[in-house]
Amino acid sequence: xxxxxxxxxxxxxxxxxxxxxxxxxxxxxxxxxxxxxxxxxxxxxxxxxxxxxxxxxxxxxxxxxxxxxxxxxxxxxxxxxxxxxxxxxxxxxxxxxxxxxxxxxxxxxxxxxxxxxxxxxxxxxxxxxxxxxxxxxxxxxxxxxxxxxxxxxxxxxxxxxxxxxxxxxxxxxxxxxxxxxxxxxxxxxxxxxxxxxxxxxxxxxxxxxxxxxxxxxxxxxxxxxxxxxxxxxxxxxxxxxxxxxxxxxxxx
Numbered sequence: 001x002x003x004x005x006x007x008x009x010x011x012x013x014x015x016x017x018x019x020x021x022x023x024x025x026x027x028x029x030x031x032x033x034x035x036x037x038x039x040x041x042x043x044x045x046x047x048x049x050x051x052x053x054x055x056x057x058x059x060x061x062x063x064x065x066x067x068x069x070x071x072x073x074x075x076x077x078x079x080x081x082x083x084x085x086x087x088x089x090x091x092x093x094x095x096x097x098x099x100x101x102x103x104x105x106x107x108x109x110x111x112x113x114x115x116x117x118x119x120x121x122x123x124x125x126x127x128x129x130x131x132x133x134x135x136x137x138x139x140x141x142x143x144x145x146x147x148x149x150x151x152x153x154x155x156x157x158x159x160x161x162x163x164x165x166x167x168x169x170x171x172x173x174x175x176x177x178x179x180x181x182x183x184x185x186x187x188x189x190x191x192x193x194x195x196x197x198x199x200x201x202x203x204x205x206x207x208x209x210x211x212x213x214x215x216x217x218x219x220x221x222x223x224x225x226x227x228x229x230x231x232x233x234x235x236x237x238x239x240x241x242x243x244x245x246x247x248x249x250x251x252x
Contacts, residue, residue, distance in 0.1 A: 001076045002094040005030055006150070007131030009138060011072065018072060021065070024049055027138040028065045032079065032088035033095060034146055041085040048142040062086075096129045097150065103129075104157045111160055111248055116167050123161035130154060159190050163246050166194065171201040182211070186218055189227065190247055193234045197246060200238050208238050 002012045009026040011018040020026050031048045032040055045062050046054040055061070066086055070079040073088075080087045090098075107122030134150040135143050158181070165174050178195035185191055192215045199208040212235045216227050227235070230247055237244045 001073070002096070003029070003033055003077070003090070004096045004131065005033060006096045006100060006129055006134045006154075008136045020072075021068060023137060023139055024061075025065045025068060027142050028062065029069055029088075030135055030138050030146075031142060032086060033090065034097070035088070036098075037087065037089060037091075039082050039085045039087045043084075045086070048145065049139060051141050097134075100126045100129045100157075101153070104153065104160075107157070107164075108160055111164060116164050120161065120164045120168065123157055123164065126157050127154070127161060155185070155188070159194065159247070162194055163248060166197055166201070166246060171198040174198055175202060186215070187222060189215070189219075189231045193230045193247065196231075196234050196238065197244050200244065205238060209235070212238075 001018075004010045004012065009020065009030050011020060011029075020029065027048055028045060031045055042059060042062055046058045049062070050058065066079055066081070073079065077088060077090045077093045080089065103122045103126035107119045107126060110116070110119035110122060133147075134154075135147050162174050162178060165171070175195070175198050178191060178198055181191045182188075182195050192211060196208040196211050199205075199211065212227070212231060215231060219225050219227055226232075234244065236242070
């Protein structure tokens with residue numbers, strides 16, 4: 001059995017998908033799973049289901065949803081009722097967000113220790129676990145609480161994977177991807193610095209300089225700040241023709 005959160009919330013078995021109930025049942029499952037084995041109080045579950053105005057029958061409804069999930073998950077992932085909450089034990093079950101975290105950690109460690117092929121394989125495998133917007137079918141309350149961190153973790157893994165590609169000489173392969181990412185995240189300086197490096201490696205120094213100047217203007221207009229050290233150092237290296245140093249400190 002496997003539970004997926006990095007996209008629609010799903011339970012997968014050897015026979016295929018085991019259909020879940022509606023949004024609220026998926027929300028309780030995701031809330032318990034994201035707690036990573038810690039107990040979750042009835043009050044927190046209620047907030048994730050109904051915000052600050054839970055119904056008078058909130059406790060009874062939570063009990064019903066948890067009972068249905070307990071029957072569906074069985075012994076592989078027992079749901080335990082505690083004093084005023086629930087605990088989901090998932091030691092023997094695969095969960096895509098936990099697999100993603102483990103693969104990303106291995107990949108980043110491999111990058112830091114300059115084992116680049118290993119880093120590329122682990123980070124690519126981590127990103128392959130995503131199947132769209134995470135927590136795609138839970139309540140807005142849970143999505144607003146948990147989705148930003150999941151998305152931030154994905155972007156960090158993506159930055160690491162692209163940096164490894166640059167180190168391995170695949171700069172032409174990532175220019176279009178980075179161009180799209182900079183357009184989607186214009187204030188994220190690491191994507192902009194990586195695209196500058198890719199353009200420079202592809203002998204497009206003028207495009208790289210233009211990208212920096214556009215970013216500097218955008219940061220000033222939107223946030224009232226100057227570019228950070230990463231963008232500034234990348235710009236200076238391109239300006240002077242020095243060797244580029246990537247965010248991990250590696251010379252590509």
